Amino acid sequence: MSARSIQAVNPAVAFAALGLLVVVAVPFAFILLQAIFPELGRGSLAAPFSRLADTLGDVRLIRMTGNTILLGLGVVALSALIGVPLAVARALFRVPGAMLWDLLMLVPFMIPPYIATLGWIMTLQPRGYVHQLFGFNLAPFLLSVWGIIFVMTLNTFPVIYFAVSRTVEAIGSRYADVGRVFGASAWRAFWRITLPLATPGLAASLLLVFAMAIEEYGTPAALGRRAGFDVLVTGIDLRVSDWPIDLPGAAILSLVLVGLSFGAFLIQRWILTRRSYQTTTGKPQTIDKRPLGRWTLPVVLGFALVAMLATAVPLLAILATALSRTISGGLAVSNLGLDNFLAIFTDGVGALRALGNSLSLGVAAALFTGLLGALSAYAVVKSTFRGRNLLDVLTILPNALPGIVVAVGLILAWNQPWLPVTPYNTALILLLAYCCILLPQPVRYATAAFHQVGDNLEAAARVFGATPMTAFRRILLPLILPTLLASMLLVFAVATRELVASIIVAPVGMQTISTYIWRQFEQGSVGLGMAMAFVTILITTIFPLIVLSLLGKRGGLL
Template sequence: MKVNGGIGGAAPAAWLAIAGLIVIVAIPFIAVVLQGIFPDLGQGSFAGPFSSFIATLGDGALIGMAANTVLLGGCVVLASALIAVPLGVFRALYRIPLAPVWDVLLLVPFMIPPYIATLGWIMTLQPRGYLQQLAGFNLAPFLFSLFGMTLVMTFNTFPVVYFAVSRTVEAVGARYADVGRVFGATPARAFWRITLPLSAPGLAASLMLVFAAAIEEYGTPAALGRRAGFQVLVTGIDLRITDWPIDLPGAALLSILLVAMSLVTFLAQRWILARRSYQTVGGKPTAKDKRPLGALKIPVMIAFAVVAFLATGVPLLAILSTALSRTISGGLALDNISFANFQSVFANSAGALVALANSFSLGIGTALITGLIGVMAAYTVVKTKIPGRMTIDVMTILPNALPGIVVAVGLILAWNMPWLPVTPYNTAFILLLAYCCILLPQPVRYTTAAFQQIGDNLEAAARVFGASSFTAFRRILLPLVFPSLASAMLLVFALASRELVASVVVAPVGMQTIATFIWRQFEQGSIGLGMAMAFIAILITTLLPLLLLTLLRRSGLVAE
């Protein structure tokens, strides 16, 4: 009898994972590569291979866009480190008053979609914005610049670094640095030579993730960068597929360049995590490892308060203030407060309720599909020995290096061929494919980690007592990984419900989602209505997953 990885028993899971990965990941990626090589592929011709390389690579703007992309990503990484590392270190090593409250406040920016946060900053800092109404001046020149874009994007991404640093440094604790001080090291030297090296892998990995997120972000460069004349690869790709004349080969080549940047970043992250590093053997530090702040209490609390206000308070207050304004020109005045915009949303003005229903339906569908494919792929890679499982592993990693704009371009190229008898293009299914490709890594990561923690003996014991592979998976393995899978699917639902770039590029004609509704309301001047929808979307996509997780915990399906 073959247990744990018998080819016959594992084959259905493997074939299901492979089929899903081919449709969701491989087809759009291969389409981008082929279109870049064969410019006339859309007409069914393989003539003139690589002929578009000269025209695209010879474009003088390409070097500028690539340099701007790297520059913006580097600036966001530096700013995130400057903000998050000190706060994370203090959170890990010292007893911070109201620490759980600060954690929640610093997590909220990560839950606000970047383009919505950007719109909030525009309403605050633009001429006659909220800052000028309150203080008499505006910071529009600052906002519509590289520095402004960097700061806005930093406030959205720094929580990744903050939580990584606080958790890794907390795991190290202060006792190792104390040993160094016993042997004569100064506090600064003990931190730089002991605590920081022990925490370096987690810090470096989080900064790599910030860089990847920054070079892939569309909303902020589109809203701020164009007015500043600062074009990056993402906006360049968007222009080539939305402005006439359409340049699909050029968009494909820029997409390949962006994928290469993302892939290099991801490989660097994996190299950092895989290389040998110092390890602790003393276990988790106890609470007494944390020290009182002493004279640093007031400065540290001010730092937490300022960062929380700028990252969470400013965008949320701007969004809510705009949503409650009767007219934008009325400004911050009591007689200008009205719930008319919220009433318009619930009255389906401009198709608001339809947009909500579309986004939530797509979010649920994405969560279910990625959850199914993710758990099958993770099971095949971790718990079987079948040939080809490493190919499945590579295909699940590939979406990490595919920015949303590249996925959108790939789907257009793959499914808009004139010779296709049936195509999902210009239907809601094309959005579902895009969301699944972008978000598939979430359930794969979660369930892979869960499967790795489950010993092989459980499935083997079930097989010895006559259970089939499917029965062992359904009755033993799936219940054990379900808490991780449920958490990942709820995250996928929240992210898919408000995804922007794929929605803007590949949404069918006449179909609106939450993201496209908000974006179009701003373009049409109905800013209050767009902000009302944004505030409702933030509440629902943040509170609904938390509520469902609470219910699952109470039912015992998810551990505390």
């Protein structure tokens, strides 16, 4: 590599390295340091490793770890049980209303898990909506391990549904047909040919569901504590939020949680490297889809039942609660009105400030992660400097860092007494948390886009005297911008309603959408919280759709 080319990549590399260092490396490094040196917060490196033995040997940690694994595996199993059959039916057969079912399966992504959980609490609790309408009480089920798994599954199964349906659709039924020619039954051909070829998509989605389940905070906090089912996430929160504060213990528990996430990634890699899953073509074989025949009604009823539980019930519960003047008044027509929505928009309880804070942070997180993600992907894909593999690791690391671990790392990193200036207890600490948690989205999208852009375009610009940043800004960035904007909209939608980091590191006196909803529910103002939740779902669903529609009309997003 010539001196000129080294000089050319330095600005992008320098910015990417600095951004990844601050956003990703610093919080993770301080978690490691705090776990090793328990007196780090006092500026001392005394007694290294002294807390490891008693923390790792604590019976409560063993129980929480076991519960976390049980929760993750339970959600994975139930999500697969629901998602895989629906995905296979959608991919291989002509399902009536297929596009409508896809849309309804997408809606649970738009409902934050903690909001869906609050909706299920209002539905199944004593004197809840099911009790009022049908006369029976399902609170014992809701406040059980299987109830927690059930509620979390309804939010995560779409990951498996979309991944497997698209993978199986790409494979088609032609390979199974070959097996049928040689005497295999339809079930045996699917089990021995189609399903193994779908292993990459299935393994990736199962891994993602497991990671989502073990790092989810809202559902275990709302239901698990009432059921006496403590997991690592709630244990970490307890150590950083209740007196006496135990930062070394929180750091060690965080490393255990990271270890579980990383172990899941290793298992996925092991599964995918054992054999080849290549097919001769990746084009969807829609012409191979066959009629369902006598299975049409059962399949449609299955889609309808899942859509009702995952989409209709939480949304209707949220809306009914938001429209209720008093919770004790129930579903009576006289008890319904717009009082809670009016209270939000008149800002009598600080709701508009919380809404403005979250929207501002969401926009800032989308812009910063978009820029950092594009430059990081450029440095990894398009440059050849020696340290690009380290940058690549830093871009992947947030995938294994649950939100609560990121929050703990930021507390440890920026709450040190020797720091002359710190973002701690300011809005900037929340922005750093959102950026670390959501950075993998723009990086993944930008990396894929850069792989599709040839090197000759940048080389031609350099020949005509363009600086590295000019070539990046005027040529490469416009080419990947449509893909990058899609990832930035995803970052915006998730950042505006992020819960766990917001609860732990939000500055004193500052509310976001998620903390506002959570605290209203804890204080008994459930109607206000649900009104804010409904407004949040509308904003984070409609705004990205409007932006994508405008970009599509202008030819900016294909």
